[in-house]
Amino acid sequence: MLHINCPFCGLRAQKEFAYGGDATVKRPEINKEVSKEEWDNFVYMRKSPRGKHIELWHHISGCRQWFKVQRDTATHEIFKTAKMSEEIV
Amino acid sequence: MRQSHRLNNIGLINRDKVITFNFNGKSYQGYEGDTLASALLANGVHLVGRSFKYHRPRGFIGAGVDEPNAKLQVTINGHSEPNINATEIELVDGLSATSQNCWPSVEFDIGAINNFLKRFFPAGFYYKTFMWPKSFWYKVYEPFIRKAAGLGVASLEKDKERYEHKFEYCDLLVTGSGPSGLASAYAAAKNGAKVILAEDKPRYGGTLLTDDVSIDNMSGKDWSEKIISELKTMPNVTLKNRSQVFGYYDHNMMVMFERVGDHLSNKSKYTPRQRLWYIRAKETILSTGSIERPIVFGNNDTPGVVLSSAAKEYMKVYGVLVGRKPIIFTNNDSAYETAFEFKKNNVEPIILDTREEHDSEVVQEAKNKGIQIKFSYGVIVANGYKKVKSAKIGKLTKDKKSLESTETINCDCICVSGFWTPTVHLASQSGNKLKFDEKIDAFIPDKSKQNEKTIGAANGSFTLQETIESAFKTGSELSSKITDKNNENKIPTVTETKYSVHDKFWCMPLPKNGNPKRFVDFQNDVAVSDIEIALREGYRxxxxxxRYTTLGMATDQGRTSNLNGLQMVSNIENKIVPEVGHTTFRPPFTPITIGTIVGREVGMEFMPTRKTPMHDWHEKNNAVFVDAGAWKRPRYYKQGNETLLEASKREAKNVRENVGICDVTTLGKIDIKGPDAAEFLNRVYTNAWLKLPVGKARYGVMLREDGMIMDDGTTTRISENHYHMTTTTAQAANVLSHLEYYLQIVWPELNVNVVSTTEQWAGAAIAGPKSRDMLSKLFPDLDVSNEALPFMGYIESNLFGVPARIFRISFSGELAYEVNVESNYGLFMWEKMMEIGQEFNNQPYGTEALSTLRIEMGHVAGPELDGRTIPQDVSLDGLVSKKKDFIGKNSLGKEAFTLENRQKIVGLVPTDRKSSIPEGSHLVENEKAKLPNPKLGHVSSSCWSVENNNPFSLAIVNDGKNMIGKKLFAVSPLKNTSIEVEIISSHYVDPEGKRVRS
Structure with a gap:
């Protein structure tokens, strides 16, 4: 079970969180024309990298905040967590 | 009964308490503090089971977790469990055990014929033999093999025992209380660290209990007792015996299995049998020690062949002799200690040492004690079927690959030692890549991957001096990193025998005549010849x-067999062991019960139960409940001998004719506040929300980004910047996460807050033509006319002093209202409604009637909104705005979504107007067509229409728009039905929606 550092609550067991997918995906802006390709990329296309990956987690049994986690998908090592307003470089 | 092999003056058992137990139908006696194994051996019983494949007689080899053979079916307190390691289970009153994998008895086992057919059962036998004909596998081969193989029998009774889970955090977890564990835990505890020390056995001390050493002029056992008693007084230390750390998981989480009640004969009702600990440790010290490995020789599985360390433990801890005429067969010095112990107890051992004559400290001592030693000697074959009777021994040639001479000597046990294998399972599970240590012929941990450090014998350090020093140092360093304290430790002085080098010898050559089996893996019956076959057949x-030979795949995880197997492969392949590599170590280290994994989460405690505030009333009024997620909802209120169908028809009919009330508390409720709330709803729902006036509700549909319907419900504008959203019961949690996702991630610029208020409000729907009359009696001061409170209107009022929200919304399609009060007043509201409703023939209705009402109205719900339908499919395209953007809108333009013959919701009635159509039935044109019969759609919801008094269903059908009037067949292979149906509109009752507006 992972130990995840919620930027708002601190280190908590994975049980308290829900996984939310790739955090680098950006939704096309609302009320703007988007090409079919751009839209399909947003809805369906995801990379499945081996290694470092920035992903979303949701502290559902805690503060209910979504935040970013930089994790190694192969080793589960967590390098960093950050609020949505913060960048992970 | 006499315990024939019990010694009088030695052992840590409690001789004041005699325990009577039963093995294979015979009664025996042992003492408190015995394991089942030591008690059986005390009675001279070696034969305990039959081997897996050849059904050969098997006895004890080890004295702890290393035991591969003694897996018994054990019954305690009427609870029977298979595959219990006799060397680990403690003796308790009334314990009864039987051998497994034998029939009719362990003494006479018919399956042993396999042993004489063994030439026909080589490695891969099953793979090769049962390949064809293919059809035979399922009906002939598999049932036969299943019957012949396998270990014990799982109980079919419900497990009545109690199991618990515990979550714990600590600075330092120490796994194993041998010298290294004790010293490191002590050093860390002195630094003020929060320490958990886990010991698998009932007694702390590990090898200190059996090794002939002294620490600070105390015996190993006394020193360990001193340290333990000191640790027990420290508040920052948790000591846990009978606790096996069996798994090392991510982020330094260890899982430990504690046997809490197994050894208690009178345990209280609330004492759990076993407990599973999830321990998150900042640092972990792996002091798991090492396990002695056997030397491979002919018939080395005969009962009476034991590990030399086990023989010593049986003497020193349990006061039990494994035999009175022992051969000690060794390639190293440590087994000499076993010989000394025999001698001390007036038994004459003979030592066969594979090494050439040499003059180390132990050899000197043995000679001084007058013990006979034969150098360059080994056991070639053990003779005897159910028990060792003699041994054919032989002198090894210089290269040790053949025999110079052989002779036979009498013996009743063979204590074998092939040197020591560090227990590296946990280190390996942590991600540590192991490295091969040439000095000890075994793998030890390499660089730490997580916050773990391996010390002592587990790290290949086999001298006590080195172990104690490094343990104090490591315990001190790791803890001071956390506590910032640095207590000065006085390292104790250690006296121990200095050992000379061991012999890299692991397998005796075969004699000239005869081809006895030489087992490498006892539990899975893998012999040297099987590995040879695998290599010959090209497995590298x-x-x-x-996998081909099943070497090391049994429940003992190859604890005694792995390295010998690797040596074998490397010898044949002419490689060195590190090149061959090792197989993966996986948790659990020892088998654990399913009960512990499940813990308290069984039966009613499997998940939380959510009850509405009116639950008790429902219960008292004969409600039959149905699970809706974690919620319990009344399905119907049973009157007399009514069936489900009869009751739901009665309740639904009463709503259509009079009035009914339904507990709708379980609907998801989300409070939405903020100046941008209207804009937010406008983006979330497919229809327009900017112009919804205060005091009005609106029905909305929300999509996922892929265009599929996510959920539907009504949202009401309570005040300018305040909305009350309802969701379906099932989707409540998902919708909240969905809203939070968009507010926190996609549109953080929107000034909106959302919070779940599902449990804050109790809700009741009042539905039926008389609902307005009833409402006016509930709120006598309120104008509830159609003008004052029109369809989709909202008013706040008070229900006999209780603040209430009144929504004029309808799921049943009748004139209807929903009243919400704060949860604490839910029961009050419900009882008032029942009381006041009497004069209008009000009846409560459950989910079954609710479904009937909505289905015949053509209102969609979960079965239609199944994540595979877009708004058009369920005739909700009228709610899709063409003007504005919303979540999922771009997907609706996809080609497949705009096809002319796209699937659509329709209604179905059976042509006979009698046969109920099973939900999930497939719609086909020709019921008799050859399979695969093209499927045109499926039945999503079915009911008995109370309005028309015949069955009615909703279905999603290809090209549904143009199918009205056609006839199809609803086929359900599951229910074995085929019903001719006519396709009609999905709105079966009141298609214009007049009633809700009346």
């Missing part, structure tokens, strides 16, 4: 050899 990777 050690992982493949393992």
């Amino acid at each position: 990777s050690i992982e493949h050899v393992k």
Whole structure:
């Protein structure tokens, strides 16, 4: 079970969180024309990298905040967590 | 009964308490503090089971977790469990055990015929033999093999025992209380660290209980007792015996299995049998010690062949002799200690040492004690079927590959030692890549991957001096990193025998005549010849050899067999062991019960139960409940001998004719506040929300980004910047996460807050033509006319002093209202409604009637909104705005979504107007067509229409728009039905929606 550092609550067991997918995906802006390709990329296309990956987690049994986690998908090592307003470089 | 092999003056058992137990129908006696194994051996019983494949007689080899053979079916307190390791279970009153894998008895086992057919059962036998004909596998081969193989029998009774889970955090977890564990835990505790020390056995001390050493002029046992008693007084230390750390998981989480009640004969009702600990440790010290490995020789599985360390433990801890005429067969010095112990107890051992004559400290001592030693000697074959009677021994040639001479000597046990294998399972599970240590012929941990450090014998350090020093140092360093304290430790002085080098010898050559089996893996019956076959047949990777031969795949995880197997492969392949590599170590280290994994989460405690505030009333009024997620909802209120169908028809009919009330508390409720709330709703729902006036509700549909419907419900504008959203019961949690996702991630610029208020409000729907009359009696001061409170209107009022929200919304399609009050007043509201409703023939209705009402109205719900439908499919395209953007809108333009013959919701009635159509039935044109019969759609919801008094269903059908009037067949292979149906509109009752507006 992972130990995840919620930027708002601190280190908590994975049980308290829900996984939310790739955090680098950006939704096309609302009320703007988007090409079919751009839209399909947003809805369906995801990379499945081996290694470092920035992903979303949701502290559902805690503060209910979504935040970013930089994790190694192969080793589960967590390098960093950050609020949505913060960048992970 | 006499315990024939019990010694009088030695052992840590409690001789004041005699325990009577039963083995294979015979009664025996042992003492408190015995394991089942030591008690059986005390009675001279070696034969305990039959081997897995050849059904050969098997006895004890080890004295702890290393035991591969003694897996018994054990019954305690009427609870029977298979595959219990006799060397680990403690003796308790009334314990009864039987051998497994034998019939009719362990003494006479018919399956042993396999042993004489063994030439026909080589490695891969099953793979090769049962390949064809293919159809035979299922009906002939598999049932036969299943019957012949396998270990014990799982109980079919419900497990009545109690199991618990515990979550714990600590600075330092120490796994194993041998010298290294004790010293490191002590050093860390002195630094003020929060320490958990886990010991698998009932007694702390590990090898200190059996090794002939002294620490600070105390015996090993006394020193360990002193340290333990000191640790017990420290508040920052948790000591846990009977606790096996069996798994090392991510982020330094260890899982430990504690046997809490197994050894208690009178345990209280609330004492759990076993407990599973999830321990998150900042640092972990792996002081798991090492396990002695056997030397491979002919018939080395005969009962009476034991590990030399086990023989010593049986003497020193349990006061039990494994035999009175022992051969000590060794390639190293440590087994000499076993010989000394025999001698001390007036038994004359003979030592066979594979090494050439040499003059180390132990050899000197043995000679001084007058013990006979034969150098360059080994056991070639053990003779005897159910018990060792003699041994054919032989002198090894210089290269040790053949025999110079052989002779036979009498013996009743063979204590074998092939040197020591560090227990590296946990280190390996942590991600540590192991390295091969040439000095000890075994793998030890390499660089730490997580916050773990391996010390002592587990790290290949086999001298006590080195172990104690490094343990104090490591315990001190790791803890001071956390506590910032640095207590000065006085390292104790250690006296121990200095050992000379061991012999890299692991397998005796075969005699000239005869071809006895030489077992490498006892539990899975893998012999040297099986590994040879695997290699001959081209298996090279050690992982493949393992799977083909099943070497090391048994429940003992190859604790005694792995390294010998690797040596074997490397010898044949002419490689060195590190090149061959090792197989993966996986948790659990020892088998654990399913009960512990499940813990308290069984039966009613499997998940939380959510009850509405009106639950008790429902219960008292004969409600039959149905699970809706974690919620319990009344399905119907049973009157007399009514069936489900009869009751739901009665309740639904009463709503259509009079009035009914339904507990709708379980609907998801979300409070939405903020100046941008209207804009937010406008983006979330497919229809327009900017112009919804205060005091009005609106029905909305929300999509996922892929265009599929996510959920539907009504949202009401309570005040300018305040909305009350309802969701379906099932989707409540998902919708909240969905809203939070968009507010926190996609549109953080929107000033909106959302919070779940599902449990804050109790809700009741009042539905039926008389609902307005009833409402006016509930709120006598309120104008509830159609003008004052029109369809989709909202008013706040008070229900006999209780603040209430009144929504004029309808799921049943009748004139209807929903009243919400704060949860604490839910029961009050419900009882008032029942009381006041009497004069209008009000009846409560459950989910079954609710479904009937909505289905015949053509209102969609979960079965239609199944994540595979877009708004058009369920005739909700009228709610899709063409003007504005919303979540999922771009997907609706996809080609497949705009096809002319797109699937659509329709209604179905059976042509006979009698046969109920099973939900999930497939719609086909020709019921008799050859399979695969093209499927045109499926039945999503079915009911008995109370309005028309015949069955009615909703279905999603290809090209549904143009199918009205056609006839199809609803086929359900599951229910074995085929019903001719006519396709009609999905709105079966009141298609214009007049009633809700009346």
